[in-house]
Amino acid sequence: MGLLDGRVAIVTGAGHGIGRGHALELAKEGATVLVNDLGTSLKGEGQGRDADLTVNLIRERGGTAEANYEDVADFEGAGRMVAQAVDSFGRLDILVNNAGIARDATIWGMGESDWDSVIRVHLKGTFAPTHHAVSHWRALSKAGQDVSTGRIVNTTSGAGLVGNFGQANYTAAKAGIAAFTMTVSLEVFSMGVTCNAIGPAGATRMAASIPGAGIEAREPDEFEEWDPMDPSLSSPVVAWLASDKAAHVTGQVIRAVKDEIVLMQPWSNGPTIRKAGRRWEAKELTALMNADVFGSRAPGLRY
Template sequence: MTLLDGRIAIVTGAGRGIGRAHALELARQGAKVVVNDFGVSLAGEKEESPADAVVKEIEALGGEAVANGADVADFEQAAAMVQQAIDTFGGLDILVNNAGFVRDRMLVNTAEDEWDAVIRVHLKGHFAPLRHAGAYWRNESKEGRQREARVINTSSGAGLQGSIGQTTYSAAKAGIAGMTLVAAAELGRYGVTVNAIAPVAKTRMTEGAFDTSGMAEPEDNSPVVAWLASVEAGDVTGRVIEIDGGQICLEQGWTHGPKRDAGRRWETAEVGPALRELIAEGADPEPVYGA
């Protein structure tokens, strides 16, 4: 027996890089995998999907997989992708939301269409598959067939600490972290855990943007995803985990810090001194990447 025997997974953006590594590792651990890849360049332009090649790699390992070419940010295509897993393999247990691309710009140079494209593929591209998978799991639970379902979203250090030159990407990845917390709270009653990773890896998205010579490999992230996808991980939900090679870090996120209560509406002149006291008492924020 391996960790994920008999479990059924969807991995989005699984044709290359981190997503491909996730799909292969889930398959090694016994999962049947829907390998999704829309096939786009780093700039979001359509090209041939490599999903079929990953399916062949999984089959060469003795696993079962099927390719899917859905645009995960298209609501109906995302629904059809979830249905493909159900129709092909008999259900769905694991959703790994990974698809994305970058259009990095300094804030004042960002075009409206660049903002829209990045927010769409990352944020809506997480929402649409999760919404349809969640509805399926809710229905299964109500019909007395509750599944031990797992969702692993993909945030980023850019979304958690911020990153110079990545305003749009950082906003999308921060949104994914927030979505993870709420989905974990809402879907827990149906047997679903929802977590996110913030992976560090040498991929198409990082090459050219950073010095990648010392960066971790995509495969370094996938054992954490495989464990979070397991039945064994049922007590872990609503967490964001950063992975950097052999290091895993539990991100703490926003928490309530020092506070003052005036017992009434604040006078404008009082706000500055009170807020400065709170800042002095609180922890210093981590610096934005690249600052």
């Protein structure tokens, strides 16, 4: 008995890396998987049939899977992807938005296409599949069908939650995905559908591209024993979130890195000063901000 027997899942960007780990894990737990991958380079260039690699691995292990080669940030293509899952397997329960690219540069060296392409693949590439999956569930729900097996798991990143030098495009997209997750969780709540985000990690080509990190890119199926760099270490959290066991968990951001699972706290109010219904004068703020808001903390120096 798997946690996901009878469920149908889409995992985007699942030809390699972290997405491949999720697809293998969901299949191991009994789900049928539509393995999406456009087959691009790390920078988002080119196309290929990389989804087939993961489909073959799932089939070799006795699971059921099919490939999909759409660009997740193509609105119509994302619609075709959702339709393929429903047409091929008769239903859709789980959407894991994982596909991503990186074009790291400092803000002064970041060109317009670096910004546009990273925001497009991560942010629109999360919006478009989610829009089509939720529209599908909403139509069924309106027709009286129970869709409370519906699960969305998005992919943010530690860097997106605290910032990271040289990744303004990527971190803006990943922070956006965390906010998107919270909003969508509210909108799908009444159908019993959940929407959460994970912050994964692992020695993928994306991690290996970080200058000076000394990381060698490896696929999750190349690890035979526990290893802190295994890109599939967050996959059990994804499978759990996708199951009945996590029906009560929604709107959450959970990082799963190495041997830790960390519930991230959302933005919350910090030290506050108030001036009884009157406007602040800029000149009076220096003393007040330093003493009562920042206290001993030096603003801007967080590390």
